[in-house]
Amino acid sequence: MPAVPSCLLKPVRDQFLALLPAREDHHPLGCHNPRIADEAVFDRLVQVLVFGCGYERAADDRCSATTLRRRRDEWIKLGVMEELRLLVLSSYDRMTGLELDHLVADGCITKAPWGGACAGRSPVDRGKQGLKPSQLTQAQGIPLVTEPAPANTRDHTLLPTTLNAYSRLENALGPLPKRPRLGLDAGYDYRPVRDNLAERGIDARITRRGEQVPIQAGGRWVVERTNSWMNNFGKLRRCTERRKTVIEFYIALACVFVTVRHLIRQAWTHYRWDTRPPTPRIR
Numbered sequence: 274m275p276a277v278p279s280c281l282l283k284p285v286r287d288q289f290l291a292l293l294p295a296r297e298d299h300h301p302l303g304c305h306n307p308r309i310a311d312e313a314v315f316d317r318l319v320q321v322l323v324f325g326c327g328y329e330r331a332a333d334d335r336c337s338a339t340t341l342r343r344r345r346d347e348w349i350k351l352g353v354m355e356e357l358r359l360l361v362l363s364s365y366d367r368m369t370g371l372e373l374d375h376l377v378a379d380g381c382i383t384k385a386p387w388g389g390a391c392a393g394r395s396p397v398d399r400g401k402q403g404l405k406p407s408q409l410t411q412a413q414g415i416p417l418v419t420e421p422a423p424a425n426t427r428d429h430t431l432l433p434t435t436l437n438a439y440s441r442l443e444n445a446l447g448p449l450p451k452r453p454r455l456g457l458d459a460g461y462d463y464r465p466v467r468d469n470l471a472e473r474g475i476d477a478r479i480t481r482r483g484e485q486v487p488i489q490a491g492g493r494w495v496v497e498r499t500n501s502w503m504n505n506f507g508k509l510r511r512c513t514e515r516r517k518t519v520i521e522f523y524i525a526l527a528c529v530f531v532t533v534r535h536l537i538r539q540a541w542t543h544y545r546w547d548t549r550p551p552t553p554r555i556r
Contacts, residue, residue: 373417
């Protein structure tokens with residue numbers, strides 16, 4: 274059973290491989306073991322992301338678990354996955370358009386049983402180790418920024434870091450809206466949050482604490498849907514990685530698949546191409 278459909282995997286894999294720099298062999302004798310193809314390693318790392326399995330289970334006699342970890346760290350050092358994520362966001366903006374005038378942010382607690390740099394005592398899971406990604410999306414739920422943090426971190430303390438990462442998207446997307454609208458739930462209803470948003474020129478729409486407001490109000494449901502999309506990836510739903518750089522690597526790859534899947538669904542009703550899936554419901 275493939276981890277993701279071929280109509281989704283192939284364009285992502287081809288673009289990722291195109292971003293990799295040319296590798297030169299400097300071995301003086303040229304007699305070391307041949308290098309495993311990057312394509313094979315990428316497909317197995319996708320399996321690790323989707324199924325949440327260990328590297329030993331994704332490995333086989335042609336590609337070992339050590340090779341997967343070593344190649345993963347090599348790509349993290351090159352920053353290729355983050356480059357791919359920004360490229361996909363820029364492509365989505367050119368083809369469909371990112372509605373950056375309306376932003377939504379929220380956190381989502383998941384499991385992190387092995388602990389690590391981004392793990393903390395989960396307040397909703399009997400104090401077990403957990404992870405809380407701070408998610409910022411646009412009006413359609415496309416993930417713009419996903420900042421991992423320990424589960425015991427309060428939502429409103431993560432917002433400045435998330436917004437700082439959003440402002441850096443200007444290098445990839447061009448000028449950002451001057452006064453966007455940001456929808457937040459009651460977990461952000463604090464005076465420092467409102468003051469910080471006013472300094473940034475952001476029109477904040479924050480639910481008051483103690484008020485019963487439906488999730489549809491202010492369009493906040495889109496970020497909850499995006500959190501559900503991200504939690505469909507086993508590696509993020511139950512994170513077993515301990516280093517923050519590795520977690521960010523898999524988060525970036527998940528964001529790429531979410532964005533490309535959404536783009537294919539929107540293009541399905543307007544365009545036809547050779548590898549067009551038979552239905553827009555891509556699993």
